[in-house]
Amino acid sequence: MQKNRFCTSSSKRALRTDRSESLMPAGPALSSWxxxxxxxxxxxxxxxxxxxxxxxxxxxxxxxxxxxxxxxxxxxxxxxxxxxxxxxxxxxxxxxxxxxxxxxxxxxxxxxxxxxxxxxxxxxxxxxxxxxxxxxxxxxxxxxxGMSAGFVIKQSHCSVCGKDPEECEHISGRVYDGERCCRVITEAELLEVSLVExxxxxxxxxxxxxxxxxxxxxxxxxxxxxxxxxxxxxxxxxxxxxxxxxxxx
Structure with a gap:
């Protein structure tokens, strides 16, 4: 019984590790990140x-x-x-x-x-x-x-060009002609607020x-x-x- 619990726990840890690694950017994306x-x-x-x-x-x-x-x-x-x-x-x-x-x-x-x-x-x-x-x-x-809000973004636009961030070429956080690009959220649905460090x-x-x-x-x-x-x-x-x-x- 104890061995089975240990194996199950190890499998879960491995699964979480694999997921974390799969979400990490690689190559040029890692450098940009x-x-x-x-x-x-x-x-x-x-x-x-x-x-x-x-x-x-x-x-x-x-x-x-x-x-x-x-x-x-x-x-x-x-x-x-x-x-x-x-x-x-x-x-x-x-x-x-x-x-x-x-x-x-x-x-x-x-x-x-x-x-x-x-x-x-x-x-x-x-x-x-x-x-x-x-x-x-x-x-x-x-x-x-502190507090961290979880929400669904319903409407937003790029601060540089005003287009949908999913469709424009600008990357949030980068500076273009002296202006730092960000995603301007104009409508969202609040889901929850979590306490975080x-x-x-x-x-x-x-x-x-x-x-x-x-x-x-x-x-x-x-x-x-x-x-x-x-x-x-x-x-x-x-x-x-x-x-x-x-x-x-």
């Missing part, structure tokens, strides 16, 4: 580095203002914008630039701490629809999970989640009253590292 992959990686990295640079710049401005006693609305906006930029930088750099990803993570933690320490009015859980929500980009960025669209992430009554009462004790303002102190504590929920499923 590698070029497109490299181009996509460079685009991801470049975008991520731009976001990282902007986030660090805004963090520096907010820090300088805090050190000079300016904790006004402009400084608060700067640190909030820094947090959004650095969170997005992590999304774009993940898998393409590990050093940049780690640096964005470090500055995101620094920005979160500065925001909570100097501009605490903006560090509260959202209360809407009779429920509390965690919507802080710092907290959410530490859980590396690294979504194809880097910023397709969870933007908030609901906090349960039980965990709030357990954390805040008898003095807690439903509907009261609750400050989030997460960023005042040392970073516990990143979590990868999809690796445990």
């Amino acid at each position: 590698k070029q497109l992959t490299s181009s996509a990686g460079k685009k991801m990295s470049d975008t991520g580095q731009q976001l990282l640079s902007e986030g660090r710049r805004l963090y520096g401005i907010a820090l300088w203002r805090a050190l000079t006693g300016d904790s006004g609305d402009s400084a608060n906006k700067d640190i909030r914008r820094a947090i959004v930029a650095l969170s997005s930088a992590m999304n774009w750099l993940e898998g393409w630039d590990s050093d940049g990803f780690d640096l964005a993570h470090q500055f995101l933690d620094k920005s979160g701490e500065l925001a909570r320490r100097e501009f605490s009015a903006g560090c509260c859980f959202d209360f809407r629809d009779d429920a509390y929500h965690q919507a802080c980009p710092v907290a959410l960025a530490h859980s590396r999970v 690294r979504p194809n669209q880097p910023d397709a992430r969870i933007h908030s989640y609901t906090l349960t009554r039980s965990e709030l009462y357990a954390s805040l004790g008898e003095g807690f009253a439903w509907g009261m303002t609750i400050s989030c102190d997460r960023c005042l504590n040392p970073c516990r590292g990143l979590s990868y929920p999809m690796r445990n499923t």
Whole structure:
């Protein structure tokens, strides 16, 4: 019995391997595929580095203002914008630039701490629809999970010539006369949305989640009253590292 199960499992693995290999491009197509992959990686990295640079710049401005006693609305906006930029930088750099990803993570933690320490009015859980929500980009960025949509394309056209992509000669991802070709989808039917570790669209992430009554009462004790303002102190504590929920499923 055990031998039969082992053989069956091995056969399935071989079948999956054969299918994967049969789907890989070969010859000139493989070379083109590698070029497109490299181009996509460079685009991801470049975008991520731009976001990282902007986030660090805004963090520096907010820090300088805090050190000079300016904790006004402009400084608060700067640190909030820094947090959004650095969170997005992590999304774009993940898998393409590990050093940049780690640096964005470090500055995101620094920005979160500065925001909570100097501009605490903006560090509260959202209360809407009779429920509390965690919507802080710092907290959410530490859980590396995103969303990937599955859908049927009903109508689309080439961004270069406007024709049906199946009929035109342009290849998506390549640059023609300074314009990067892409498939413009004008009509589609959504089939499902899956949770993934690294979504194809880097910023397709969870933007908030609901906090349960039980965990709030357990954390805040008898003095807690439903509907009261609750400050989030997460960023005042040392970073516990990143979590990868999809690796445990």
